[in-house]
Amino acid sequence: MAAGLIISAPASGVGKTTLTLALARAWRNRGLNVQCFKSGPDYIDPAFHAAATGRASVNVDSWAMDRGTISHLVSRGADADVVIAEGSMGLFDGVAARGVSGTGATADIAEMLSWPVVLVIDPSGQAQTAAAIAAGLRDYRPGVRLAGVVLNRVASPRHEDLVRRALTDVGIAVFGALPRHAEISLPKRHLGLVQAEEQAEIGKLIDEAARFVAEHVDIDAVLRSAAIWLPQPAANGLNVTPPGQRIALARDAAFSFVYPHMLEAWRAAGAEISAFSPLADEAPDASADVCWLPGGYPELHAGTIAANARFRSGLRAFAGTRPVHGECGGYMVLGTVLTDADGVSHEMTGLLGLETSFAKRRMHLGYRLATLAAPMPGHQAGARLRGHEFHYSTILAQPDSPLAVVHDATGAVIAETGSRRGQATGTFFHLIAEDR
Template identity: 95%
Template sequence: MAAGLVISAPASGVGKTTLTLALARAWRNSGLRVQCFKSGPDYIDPAFHAAATGRASVNVDSWAMDRATISHLVSRGTDADVVLAEGSMGLFDGVAARGVCGTGATADIAEMLDWPVLLVIDPSGQAQTAAAIAAGLRDYRPGVRLAGVVLNRVASPRHEALVRRALLDAGIAVFGALPRHAEISLPKRHLGLVQAEEQAEIGKLIDEAARFVAERVDLDAVLRSAATWSPQPAASGLSVTPPGQRIALARDAAFSFVYPHMLEAWRAAGAEISTFSPLADEGPDPGADVCWLPGGYPELQAGKIAANARFRSGLRAFAETRPVHGECGGYMVLGTALTDADGISHEMTGLLGLETSFAKRRMHLGYRLAELATPMPGHQAGARLRGHEFHYSTILAQPDTPLAVVHDATGAVIAETGSRRGQATGTFFHLIAEDQ
């Protein structure tokens, strides 16, 4: 029997990830087995979850995934004592048009799993109004239950007392209050937090967060507020077609944005995955059937990628006879040139004609539904793929055959069609699930 809890907030930037990591590590330190999940499309937080718990974390997404897929993914928490689902953005924030089984909101997952929500509230610049916000979230949607609140970044004992009293008057439990504490701030970058693998001191930071939170939050009360959850292991796996039998996967600090559930599904379908590092000037395994370049931060490593001749020549040789696919950052590297934030243009692999620039940043963010106009590895023309796009690059040229007709969550057609040239294909969206 596990205790299930969703950690959410009224908005982004309130402290959900820090509290999730602290609770997970504190309970793990006490001898409990903790399993984390991330609601919505996010590559970075699950790696932090794994660092805190010692167990792989995966994404669950109501816009892109059906209920059977979500149930299958969540079933990995069957043997845990505590299961935490960290939300994204605000509790009810999703897209306007419903997807497979929801809008992508954290509330969808909370209602689907019947887990109560632990709210992180930042009352900076307010006092009793924080209680009105919490009460509004509690009452907004039937079927979504509120466990209680943890206050974050309280200014003083007097400030805490005012907010606590208002929350208790509203019938909302307060499990603890945290003052500002710079030592547990996670460094950020333009796509979110700096990746866990890039932070040598991440273990110490999580330990400090766990110590800090354990001193100020009633962990036993939080645990008692969670739902008793006894799921049955899912009978079937994910319905995901691997792009090949033997997959060469680019994997290093520049190419790290690949969903864990996708890799697990590929392996479960019998695929073999070998990794290589473009930053270490390595090419794909010549014995592989297909090469996959995930997204990440190639713009931060563009000079090094451009200088790594063995990687570039190895990839070009591979693409002469076998498929190569790139997602977002990987797509940019398959292109002709990438201009970095300083306006310096770097030559990429030239397998596609795509030219991109970070000199003038423009955010592209949202769910994507793509209908393939031509095949790509693992999928035939006509396949419908659900994914997510998040980058700050601008297209300077996209001259090749469009890979797909791509719609955003409202149904509008967007310009980021992806490309195909010979054996090379690429998309700006990251694949999450096939549309059944």
């Protein structure tokens, strides 16, 4: 039987990822089998979880996924000793309109799985008020149970004492308090953390985080607070149709993001995945029947992509007879021009007419519900796809036929419709699930 818990906070940037990684590695160092999950659509954290535990982590999302899908995904923790789900944003933060099984809030997953919540509280600039915030979170939703609190970035022993006393007065357990410690800060860039696979020293950083947290937090008490959990068998699996039987998947530092549960679902349905690297000037596998370009950071490698003639000509030749699909960064590379943050324009593959610019930065963030106007690999016209969009590029031109009618989580129609031309399709959103 596994013990399950949720790591959450009042807001983003408080230290959820650091605490999750530290606890996972500390318990693993004690010989425990640890399984992590990420609540919400953040695509970067699962790779950090895998680095800490040695087990693949996946996203669970109440806005995009039904309960059966979530149950199926978390059942991979059945053979673990402890299961940790890292939350996103604040504990109750989600969208205004309910999705498939919730609003995307971490609290949805906590209530659905009956796992207690360990809050990370940063009391910088406050003292007793931190207890009021924790008590408010504890009492806000009856179905969500608070196990206790870990304080992060406490300024001094006196500061810690003030906060601890206030939390004790309102009946909230304090598992520990972490002073500021720059050595365990995870590097960031414009879409969040620098991805785990790009950090050669990630193992050492996680080890230091585990040592530091074990020194200041009662990790045995945290473990005892977890709920004994027996996964409920799911009535159905992921219900994902792979885009082809043999999939050429772009995979390197520029095309690093695809949801792990999607790859697993493709393989489970019998598809084969053949990875290739556009940055190494590789073309897609000629024996594949579809090519998929995921998101990532093409804007950081636009010059290399533009110069890699073998990749660009090979992709064009592939698209002459077989489908090619790009998500977000992959969609931009299917376009004609990508302008980087310095204002330098780079020629892309030209399979679509899309022109994008990072010199004119504008954040696009949120859930997306798309109704396909035409087929794309793995999905027929009329299919309703749920996904998530997060990028800073600006559309300069999007002249091709729209791929879909796309709404945000409030139901408003948005301009990022995706495009289609010939065998090429692309979207700005990353696919999470299809409505069934």
